[in-house]
Structure formats: structure tokens, C-alpha cells
Amino acid sequence: MYGTEALPLFNHLPMALGALARLGAPRESLQRHIDHWAPLSRVADDDGVPPPSVEDALRRVLAAPEAQAFHVAIRLAYALQSGHRQELDAALRTTIGLESPLGAPVPAGQGRESLREVIDAVRADPALAMPAMPGTLITTRMQHAATLPGFDGYVERPRLTLDALAEASLAAYLSRHQFASLHLVTGTHALRVLLEAAASRGLAVDEGQVLRTVWRAWLGTYLSELRPAPAWALVHAGHATEDDWTRELPGLHASMNDHRIKVADAAREEWRHRGWPGYALCLRREGAAQ
Structure with a gap:
């Protein structure tokens, strides 16, 4: 964690390092982030307790994927893919x-x-209109949204697939490049990694329940960003290649914006998986990725 006792925040350093490493950053880029975060960070105390098994951790995270604004899921996904014990x-x-x-x-x-x-x-x-809540946490905004009239009814209404949630996440982010919706892109990427990890281990998971729980958090996050019109067309329009990311690598390696780095990395992984050219638009230096 970092921040204050009154406002503890989830530490982004491990995720930023994972993203930079996957983006091929040199050691000095990683060291700059370590030097930046070290004075801000509180060292974790494990009390000598061994870590839980991967299977137990997956069960916990898939039951509450929105915990810490998706960051527990994102960190676990990076760690599982890193090979770093x-x-x-x-x-x-x-x-x-x-x-x-x-x-x-x-x-x-x-x-x-x-x-x-x-x-x-x-x-x-109109019952789902939310006031702007600047200076508050994503989680706080999700909790406020969940109290709005009719919210629970909307949680129950859609047919859900992981592809549909990923498409909506990208469309919401490309609409305005806002901060909270950036976490929908990185969060749905992490969800895919964790579901695949659970399947590879033969772990019994109620995927329908997981997706419905994620949709509830997705809806709360979307309402907190004042319901922008999703940019559906941008998700599928145009063409993207590896060169789109390659051209941006020097700037990403030099950046100290951990959110820009993480969304660029997650977008490349999702583009490689789904082929939607709109993921390359996550490389734009605007909004939350400035």
C-alpha cells in the first residue's frame, strides 16, 4: 500500500514493473519507478505466514474481482504471468x-x-444520474452508484460474456479516455488471465457469477463517469499492427505515468487475443494516459 493511514491506496509499483518488463523496458526504466515509489510505499509485513495457494487466491479474487478497484486482480494476473516467485x-x-x-x-x-x-x-x-465526485476513490463512487434507484435491476438484465464486457470496457474508455474507465480495460484483461489460470488448474468456477459480479462493478464505475456514450465504432474501425506499439515503446519506457504504461500493455495483450484495432487507440496520450 501507499498513501496515508486515513486513505490507504493499492501500490502500483509491482504492476508497473510487470507492464514495463513485458514492454521490453531497459533496467534503468524499472529502476526509475522503484526509486519513485520506494519513499511512498509501506513495506508489506507477512508475519511469517506462508502465502495462500494459487487456487485459493483465484477463488478469492474471482469472488470479489472489483476489490481495491480491480487492483488485486490486476496484480495477481501480472504475477502469475511473470514467472517471478x-x-x-x-x-x-x-x-x-x-x-x-x-x-x-x-x-x-x-x-x-x-x-x-x-x-x-x-x-x-434519469434515476441513475450521479453527481461528479472529484477527489474520491473509484470504490467510493461504485458504492454510491450501487445505492441508486433501480441499480440492482440493471445488474440482472443483460446477457453477459467476457467478450461483451471487454468490448464495452474499451468503448467506454475510448469515449473520453477517463481515469476510472481505464481500469475497466486493465481489469477485464486481468479477468481473462485469471479465468484462464483457473481453467488450466481445473478449478471449478461459476463463470456466470463472476461475470455478473464484474458487471455490477462495471456499471457502478460507468455511472461514476457520468455515463459517456460508448465509442462502439472505434473498437472495430481501422487497422492495428505490432508497429503501433513498437513506435510508442521509447515514450512508454521513459514515462512515469503508471496508468499509461499499464493500459498500453493490457491493450496490446487484448489486441493480440481479440484483434480489435481500437486497442491501439489506448496508446493515445490524452485523458488518463497523459
Whole structure:
């Protein structure tokens, strides 16, 4: 963690290092981030307790993927892919005592409408209007959104797939390049990694419940950003290649903006997986990625 006792925040250093390493950054780039974060950070105390197993950690995170504004899930995903034993042990420990800020996991349900249709309805519903809440945490805004009239009904309405949530996350971010929606892109990437990790270990997971729980957090985050019109067309328009990222690597290696680095890395991984050219637009230096 970093921040103050009154306002503890999830430490971004391990995730920034993971993203920089995957983006091929030189050692001096990683060292700059270590030097920057070291004075801000509180050293974790494991009390001599061994870390939980990967399987136990996956169960906890997939039951509360929105914990710490998706950061526990994001860190665990990086750690699982890094091959770095000490970082994996540290990431596993962050799942101990994990609790959702929004309550118990949501039952899978069926859902009868497409996610796009439900988002359109959300945008048109005056009862779901939220005030701007500058200076507050993403989690605090999600909790406020969850108290709005009709919120729970919208949680139940859509048919959900991971692809649909990923598409909506990218469309929401490309609309205004806002800070909270950036975490939807990095969060849904981490979710894919963790679900794949669970499947590879034969772990019994109720994926429908996981997706419904993520959608609840997604909806709260979206409402907190004042319901921008998703840029659906930008997700699929145009063309992207590895060169889009290669051209940006020097700037990413030099950047001290951990959010810009993480979204660029997650976007490349998702583009490699899904092929949607809009992921290359996450490289733009605007909004949260300035």
C-alpha cells in the first residue's frame, strides 16, 4: 500500500514493473519507478505466514474481482504471468482477507437483453444520474452508484460474456479516455488471465457469477463517469499492427505515468487475443494516459 493511514491506496509499483518488463523496458526504466515509489510505499509485513495457494487466491479474487478497484486482480494476473516467485508470493498474500466493497457475489442469472441494449437504457434513465465526485476513490463512487434507484435491476438484465464486457470496457474508455474507465480495460484483461489460470488448474468456477459480479462493478464505475456514450465504432474501425506499439515503446519506457504504461500493455495483450484495432487507440496520450 501507499498513501496515508486515513486513505490507504493499492501500490502500483509491482504492476508497473510487470507492464514495463513485458514492454521490453531497459533496467534503468524499472529502476526509475522503484526509486519513485520506494519513499511512498509501506513495506508489506507477512508475519511469517506462508502465502495462500494459487487456487485459493483465484477463488478469492474471482469472488470479489472489483476489490481495491480491480487492483488485486490486476496484480495477481501480472504475477502469475511473470514467472517471478517472490512477486507471486507477495501477490498471493494481497488476497488474504479480501472483501468486496459491493457485497456478496451476484448470482449468474440468465439476462434477456444484450449488453449494448442495457447500457443504452442505463444512459436514458434519469434515476441513475450521479453527481461528479472529484477527489474520491473509484470504490467510493461504485458504492454510491450501487445505492441508486433501480441499480440492482440493471445488474440482472443483460446477457453477459467476457467478450461483451471487454468490448464495452474499451468503448467506454475510448469515449473520453477517463481515469476510472481505464481500469475497466486493465481489469477485464486481468479477468481473462485469471479465468484462464483457473481453467488450466481445473478449478471449478461459476463463470456466470463472476461475470455478473464484474458487471455490477462495471456499471457502478460507468455511472461514476457520468455515463459517456460508448465509442462502439472505434473498437472495430481501422487497422492495428505490432508497429503501433513498437513506435510508442521509447515514450512508454521513459514515462512515469503508471496508468499509461499499464493500459498500453493490457491493450496490446487484448489486441493480440481479440484483434480489435481500437486497442491501439489506448496508446493515445490524452485523458488518463497523459
